[in-house]
Amino acid sequence: MTAWPRGKPTVGQTARRSRLVTARDIELFTEISGDRNPLHYNEEAARATRFGGIVVQGGVTSAILNGRANCGAVKGS
DSSP states (O other), X not given: OOOTBTBSOOTTOOOOOOOOOOHHHHHHHHHHHOOOOGGGTXXXXXXXXXXXXXXXXXXXXXXXXXXXXXXXTSTTO
């Protein structure tokens, strides 16, 4: 059986994936979680903070990381 996408990983090997988080992603997570902190969806309010803009909820980041880590772990995914 072949491990990881191209065989067994070696020490020092790196991998990279990316995904653009959209306003719709934030809206959907807000609906499901009830996290209505304006920092996550109100651009004007978020710009006034030390972050300078919208901050994606930690749960969105965790969900994406979980999904990306498991991508390909199940045949057909």
